[in-house]
Amino acid sequence: MNEQTELQRKGQAAKQASRKLAVLDTNTKNKALMAMADALMANQEAILAANETDLANAEAKGTSKALMDRLRLTDKRLADMAEGLRQIAALPDPIGEGVDAFCRPNGLEIRKVRVPFGVIGIIYEARPNVTADAAGLCLKSGNAVMLRGGSEAIHSNIAVIETLAEAAYANGIPEGTFQFITTTDRAVVNEMLKLNQYLDVIIPRGGAGLIQTVVNNSTVPVIETGVGICHTYIDETADFDMAEAIACNAKISRPGVCNAMETLLVHEAIADTFLPRLMEAFRKAGVVVRGCARTMAILADAQEATDEDWATEYHDLILSVRVVRDVEEAIEHIARYTTHHSEAIVTNDYNNARLFQMSVDAAAVYVNASTRFTDGFEFGFGAEIGISTQKLHARGPMGLKELTSVKYLINGNGQIR
């Protein structure tokens, strides 16, 4: 027999742990989560020292300031990670929850209950806080986890996961529950994507490039997350104050996230009056507009939008603007360019609101609210592992329930068919 690779060895260990974890009581899991939070604080010095190593290496490589910031751990960020684990401990345990229960005419009792997936693979990029976050969410939902973080954060991630694992295993969590891939070679990702024997699902967290690699190469089932070209359509009957507040919030409050607006669509009857007004606020915030011909005729400083602009997630203070004939043309535009994440209409027209919500094919479809609300915490889930942009299994913000599968328990007294 050939020697096992790191992934096979760790996959097998995770699978074995997952069987014990699946039947572990909630109290033990919660106690471990609290201990993990305490351990993060107790090990603060060692974790920050490991993070310094990553930062120094990144700096030597000429890493961008934005990436350095994502990589950096501080007292505050570690405390937030610990607080996140405590919050997960406080959430209801999804495992064992009854989803359905019914009796059949032959006397069979059928229950459908939530069970863990087994082993979840998570592939992520620079932020070391994802390590604690993912470990906590997977543990609470009864899953073992195989983590593959970005090579730039390797020392930080190892320091965090070793701290968490030690605390968890000392508090009744089966050894093997937390697996972290230390090989930084990119080929290991491809191996992980084919590890069907041990992984039940893979969730990529990161940029469009990472997500496409995972979707295109994984034979393990994937939950696709995160890319968002979000549209906001301002209808003829929109209240201008509301429309301006929503558009500014969706574009400016945090342009680098997936639920930020990338394209504004405006009804032609109000474009002349609404756009110049909105542009004032945008100019102050430094938003650059790329517009259709009609937008350019209204806004002197708008650049021309190319076909590519409509299909681009800027993650920046750039906005595509298009003047449309009516709600139907807005829906058409969205159907063509949507990434099925979050779309909004601002309107006071009942029929248009209804038509928009029925017709637009996205995880979250808003009337008179900002797309920035598409988020596990904002939805009240108390946690979030990502935002699913696919239609299979989970759609929109994913909390603990979305990290579970189900099984049917069937009880009889000798029924045959």
Next chain:
Amino acid sequence: MNEQTELQRKGQAAKQASRKLAVLDTNTKNKALMAMADALMANQEAILAANETDLANAEAKGTSKALMDRLRLTDKRLADMAEGLRQIAALPDPIGEGVDAFCRPNGLEIRKVRVPFGVIGIIYEARPNVTADAAGLCLKSGNAVMLRGGSEAIHSNIAVIETLAEAAYANGIPEGTFQFITTTDRAVVNEMLKLNQYLDVIIPRGGAGLIQTVVNNSTVPVIETGVGICHTYIDETADFDMAEAIACNAKISRPGVCNAMETLLVHEAIADTFLPRLMEAFRKAGVVVRGCARTMAILADAQEATDEDWATEYHDLILSVRVVRDVEEAIEHIARYTTHHSEAIVTNDYNNARLFQMSVDAAAVYVNASTRFTDGFEFGFGAEIGISTQKLHARGPMGLKELTSVKYLINGNGQIR
């Protein structure tokens, strides 16, 4: 621009149709389903003639009797197909069903409702009845469908789908809803597995080979169906009459289906008395036993089971039998060889029943009933598109609800974050 392939052209047409279909009312869908059933009966002669062509071609190729039987359409089978469509019309429409609804402290109202996937790809083998069945289930759940049937049934399938499509389109169903791939070249399957632009999910229906091809090569999300190495464990406290009835039902009633038993596990304390008694019934039915060493010592006519036997779905009157120390060894054996389909324990011990149901990782875990009940109709779903053996999205029998996704509808009055 390059010319579109058959798949791209049909995928695009299906996608366009799916947008209209997603907002179509239930009455129109039901009326169309009834018209489709009537059309099948009205077109009986032409469909049976097309089927004759397939049968003649198959015979000329020396096709096996079993496959010829699956391929054959008769008056009775066509009437059953029509009746199936009428039953689908009578089922509740899953689309629009509220799955959750809540308000947030900021006044946002959030509803989670069922929506269609969009376009479902179905890849199947010889049985032409799948064509009507899949078309009906996809239509009722608001999905367009792209069908790829086995080449041996090509004439039958085309006759069926053209009949159905004509009746549907004459009754308010958007043109393009039903797409059937006429290219019989196998390469077309690989193209279909990469058609992410148009397909939202692919469901393979067929043997293990087909399913593995789809799972290993599809970049479109897949719902894996069907392979079942089902175990039945007879515990020390089992009622022998019940145990015999369940074991015989699970093995003999229909050995070629995925919920039939392939391996029997017996507690060592009762093996000496139970196995010879069971074997009498099995011998009458022509069941051949392949056993572990202890089984062979009890049953003179048992052959030796190899490692491969425990991992084989016989689809035949062959049964692997192993004597185990206790429920825990039974659970261990199942953990090693399960295909996560259906597993059963026969027992009168409360703790063992509970442990078995908690520990065994399968879509359906039975106490004192036959694994043969894992079926959409037996579960009372009124329909079945297949049995999911994966953990993502759907697990176990899939009815209409499992052919849907969800979306969040969020209504506010100017909320920003």
